[in-house]
Amino acid sequence: MKKIRVVVVDDSALVRGLLTEIINRQKDMECVGAANDPLIAREMIRDLNPDVITLDIEMPRMDGIDFLSRLMRLRPMPVVMISTLTERGAEVTMRALELGAVDFVAKPRIGLADGINELAGQIVEKIRIAASAHIRRVSLPNPSSMAASGNASGGAQRAEPISLGRVSTEKLICIGASTGGTEAIKEILMRMPADSPGIVITQHMPPGFTTSFAARLNTLCQITVQEAVNGGRVLPGHAYIAPGGKQFRIDKSGANYVCVVEDGEAVNRHKPSVEVLFKSAARVVGRNAFGIMLTGMGGDGAKAMREMKDAGSYNYVQDEASCIVFGMPREAILHGAADEVLPLLDIAGALLSRLGSTSDRYRV
Structure with missing residues (x-):
């Protein structure tokens, strides 16, 4: 059986260790590398050619969103975000999904070790799904074009205003x-x-x-x-x-x-x-x-x-x-x-x- 090769990217040594252990317990996957920041991860991805990466958001030298944006532009691949369950974490996770992340796991703010172990089933299921997902290169407009269009999200343009007329409210x-x-x-x-x-x-x-x-x-x-x-x-x-x-x-x-x-x-x-x-x-x-x-x-x-x-x-x-x-x-x-x-x-x-x-x- 060909195993799903995973690289874990997280600045927490505890989280890297937990995720590595969870992944390596599965018969169909293995953690082939773990990086504490995106710059190290970049080299690992180039050298190890993983099938999926798990990616934290808040990390030193380059945050996860910047790294994801560059990755999906230059080398699109399946990414599962590991996001903290906070209001800011939720907003940033929505941005990550816009940029092309396949899915995310919401890790707890407290009781991290127990919390991640409780999420083990969800984590490996999402890695499996990501490994089979259809990933497309994300083309992002430059800042000047976004400003000109008034679309700061970098997503699709707002549809041209049209009217359906009076449609039954039963629809x-x-x-x-x-x-x-x-x-x-x-x-x-x-x-x-x-x-x-x-x-x-x-x-x-x-x-x-x-x-x-x-x-x-x-x-x-x-x-x-x-x-x-x-x-x-x-x-x-x-x-x-x-x-x-x-x-x-x-x-x-x-x-x-x-x-x-x-x-x-x-x-x-x-x-x-x-x-x-x-x-x-x-x-x-x-x-x-x-x-x-x-x-x-x-x-x-x-x-x-x-x-x-x-x-x-x-x-x-x-x-x-x-x-x-x-x-x-x-x-x-x-x-x-x-x-x-x-x-x-x-x-x-x-x-x-x-x-x-x-x-x-x-x-x-």
Whole structure:
């Protein structure tokens, strides 16, 4: 068996030792090197040619974000970030995912040794996923062009303002994603006009990170993006993201859709789970729903997406070529849940065309 070769980059000797031990306990992977700063890591990557690196953020001589930016420009490879669970850590992690990191693990601020050992299963699972991920070279605009365009994020440009007209408030767009999903969701939401139907989203993410994710998207999009709040009404021109560590579903109160956020059991090992959101859409929204399944590992949401389709929804699934990980889209396709399988950058346009072609009947 060919083992996954991993280089660990962290300025803490304790963390380097723990991660090395965790990785080397696995039959299918080995830690081939451990560096205490990015400059040493650069030489190790060149000499050892690893399959995956784990990367800390705060390090001497060059922080992890600067190093990641250069790495993804010059030698794209799978990276799993090791991020401290703080407000700043969450914001910086969102930036790392924008730059091309496959995923991240939130390490505790206190009880570091016990905390990392408790996360061992999650760490090695994410390394395995990263090793099979489709990595693309990230091309970042120079600072002057970013300033000229007013886009300091270095990401996709804000979509040109368009209008759908008055679309029925019964319409609802439901999105599910996991690994690679933060950037995929951004690409879709940035193309949605201010008068789009309400959007509800489940992205696999731990507590403490979805607030920063929603806030970052809100600065980039024409629609309003926020974390879902229990009992909150779903409004047109708004997107609601499932809070990390909670289950999120949709219900109806009179003529309105409302968010239900609760501390339910994990479903398909996930909390939040796409299955929970999509099942509620099949039951509550029916033929007024549009489903979108994006990049992610596993099969969460596939069965429920088929339930949505059987209830009359129209569903889009991201194609393999544009996915970081094709697991969730593949399962949705195998379950017969897809009406269209499209490249990521075509999904929003196809959805808007379909919404536009039906909006006349709902104009007031």
